[in-house]
Amino acid sequence: MTTLTVAASTTYGNSAAATGFAIVFGLISAVIGLAVAGLLLMGIFTKAGRPAWEAYVPFYNQYVLITQIVGRPTWWFWVIVACSVIPFLNAVGWIVSLVMWIFVMNDLSKSFGKDNAWTVGLVLLPIVFLPLLGYGQYQYFGKGALMRAPAGYAPQGAYGQQPYAQQPEQYGQQPYGQQPYGQQPPQAGPYGQQPQEGYGQQPPPKQ
Structure with missing residues (x-):
């Protein structure tokens, strides 16, 4: 009887110790995970004008x-x-959540002027690509979900604007050095002579 009691007490003590160790290990792992997630997001939050502490909540x-x-x-x-988090949704819920999160990562890449290749990187390797956006030399342009132009279109200015020195020409203006449409350039004569009269040239004044 005494032997059984001692064995039961020992087993209970071992189980309680194992449970306590599992709880402590789980708490430590959760704290480390939250800290890593906060570090990954803090640079992005800061560039977007948000307080750094929000990345850790x-x-x-x-x-x-x-x-x-x-x-x-x-x-x-x-x-x-x-x-x-809802258990009864099971695989369907996880698939819906994953698809929506892919769209969020695509919006994030557009927010920094990046293309779809960055979306793949943010989904598959967030521990690499999130710090590149947050701590690299990349500028936050705005909310990617509200942008209509393709990602990476305007790295030098506001999203959707033409890059510097690439503004479109005004309608009806000809580039410098080119003849108007439908006109031929004047043909040069022999050396020392003036070009022949062509369309658009004024005739010499009469004496």
């Missing part, structure tokens, strides 16, 4: 990223969270 950092930085509606955040 769980769920709120996703809300700010989705609604304030890339410009998606608020319901996008709630759908992504619901599909991620």
Whole structure:
């Protein structure tokens, strides 16, 4: 009887110790994960004009990223969270959440003037591409979900504007040094003589 009691107490103590260790290990892992996620997002938040502390708050950092930085509606955040945490949705919810998150990453790449290749990098390797956007020499142009022009179109100025020194010409103006449409340039005569009269030239005054 005494042996059974001691064995049961030992087993209970081992189980309690294992449970306590698992809880502590889980808390430490969660803190490390939140810290890493905050570091990955802090540079992006700072470039977008948001306070750095917002990047370290769980769920709120996703809300700010989705609604304030890339410009998606608020319901996008709630759908992504619901599909991620509600158990009965299972695989369907995870697929919906993943697809919507891919769109968010595409909006984020457009917010920094990047193309679809950056979207792939942000989805597959966020631990590499998020710090490149946040701490690299890339400028935040605005909410990518609200931009109509393709990503990377205007790296030198506001999104959707022509780059410097590439403004379109005014209608009806000819480039410098070119003849108007339908007119032929004057034909030069022998050496020392004036070009022949052509269309658009004034005749010499009469004596």
